[in-house]
Amino acid sequence: MEILDQTKAPLLEALRSLRASRVVPFDVPGHKQGRGNPELTAFLGRQCMEADVNSQKPLDNLCHPVSVIREAEMLAAQAFGAAHAFFMVGGTTSAVQSMILSVVRRGDEIILPRNVHRSVIGALILCGAVPVYVNPQTDKRLGISLGMSVADVKDAIETHPNAKAVLVNNPTYYGVCSNIREIVRLAHEKGMKVLADEAHGAHFYFGEGLPVSAMAAGADMAAISMHKSGGSLTQSSLMVIGPGVSEGYVRKVINLTQTTSASYLLMVSLDISRKNLATRGREIFAKVQELAQYARDEINDIGDYYAYSRELNNGDTIYDFDPTKLSIHTLDIGLAGVEVYDILRDEYDIQVEFGDVANILAYISVGDRERDIERLVSALAEIRRLYKRSRAGMMAMEYINPEVVVSPQEAFYAETEALPIERSAGHICAESVMCYPPGIPILAPGERITPDIIRYIRYMKEKGGSLTGLEDINIEYIKVLKGGSPCS
């Protein structure tokens, strides 16, 4: 295979020469290089508006790339060690969904951990596949869901030998990795594909001393959020595939739902970010690891907070931990993570990524400066000094094992009725219920509602967690399958 020059950025070069050529635009977008929308141009800048162009001869077309986009995708594929890479402009949600739609059809089974992103449930509703959930074990002290144990995956593969694929979070939002190499081995033995949700793993491909990336582990497909640790614009993403997957078929699936007016701002940001990662990724992520480790040491020095990392590795459900993630357990100062999140935002003007029942996650990237880390650490020290209280009455999240009665698609499109949540036990749910953060499903369409689930929803409502997914904005009624018997 020819080694491509990663210092090249074909889309950037094409957009530069387009700018220099001063072509008169009688095509969309109608703002015509910003002239038609002066207020927007004043806000975003002329350079940005000039690059917001439509597909045209020298710029290729994302639906059917043959020139500069194709070159940029090939560079990305080589940078990520993949057989092919697809530029995605509908976020990693679209990458995850296209990945799933490419390997399962109606009625097919897919093995996945319960702590999947909501986009996965959406894909199942679209295609009609049936989820086989693996319990991601929970760390009792930290209250976070972990990776899948290899034994559980093996068990699921054995009891569902016809499943088409296994989906793996690499890593989870908190930075926890499963033993993806071994999962790939087990799945491939049975002819199943392995899909990786790498929304939080773009850096695995470039940094040293980081957990293994999906492509390096032999997975078949991965959805990679370039806009998170990769540095590209929000909503730009990549999907990569290994040699065992058909590029043409995947492209066809992507084109079912992806826009025909792909944004060149997003695409050029992917191209430039790929170049940056391929040429400077090693030093960038060494710096990020160093910043995150410094922050962890300082935060653990404050007392009561626990900023965790690889010491958690247990060889299975925490096979590895992403050391660039700054996840901090807050319960020992007597505050829920979401409370610390709010205090940081409201009183210290510090925005962290999320707070859940017991933890906050501060996102560390190449854009961070040492002095900003000092602010975060000092603010946490102050919060402890001013707010520390006993931890009595705090409850950590429990895993609720879902009972999948019908496929998400069947439930989503079934005849339904609305019931008060408190009286819905035993019925089959027709909607999704998520709690943000961290956005892991409490219920997905097709699952039986249990008293434990109702209790958990009530608790999260009381704690002020943001519940989403229900049609009823007040979270009082839930849609269930009509005629469903309340006894199981």
Add this chain to the structure above:
Amino acid sequence: MQLTFTEKHTPHVGLCIDVNKHLYTAQSAFQRIDVLESPEFGRILVLDGILMLTEKDEFIYHEMIVHVPMAVHPAARRVLVIGGGDGGAVRELCKYDAVERIDLVEIDAQVVEVCREYLPAVSQSFSDPRVNVRYEDGLKYVRRCSDLYDIIVVDSTDPFGPGEGLFTKEFYGNCFKALKEDGILVNQHENPFYPDDAAAVRRIHKQIVLSFPLSRLYQAHIPTYPSGHWLFGFSSKKYHPVQHLNADRWNALNIKTRYYNTNLHKAAFALPTYVEELIKGVE
């Protein structure tokens, strides 16, 4: 040849100073450092294009940031200066025999080196044995101190750039913790005149008020600073800046000053109406 240094005080207003000679320029790990020599103001220290001090008028700033708290605190022995890499605040503190130890925490060692070489009249007291200089982030330093200092002087750059962390609630809270039970915090507090700076005055004051039981502003006239009207913050756990001023005790020390005196001390806390109104909403 005409050589002029211009500092824009707002996008539409600037201060121009004729320059004889550009004595020093370098980019440190944190900022660009320049030393200029001018016919009107003598030598000038400039950080990231912003005038920090001139030999001609630095006495006003340094006397006001040090002698006001020192004349109120009855027995200040241990003092922390955060920032202040030029040494001016330390020089004023060294005029007190009762002060036993001065810790100066400056993030940029190169500022201290440059000032020792080019501004000896300002930095002369770095050689005083009571002075201990540490080069680190002030925010990080105070985080580890508790019940240690009688007075903390925050002699920082503006709230944009390397000094940003020294204008935050977490910093003032950490200072509160680092002070003894009757400790005083004094900080440079920007100017109240130009709108962007006035907004900063409000924001800073709001953060301090949340951390200290007593917090007042006082003022001085500094010709080379934006608007020429400069504010300082006086925040304390116990002492009132005017009621607890012991003028006789301070005057008996016979400390030589050119701007500060105990009458001016009291007057400095009397603020213009528009400044009172500016901070009223956040107190």
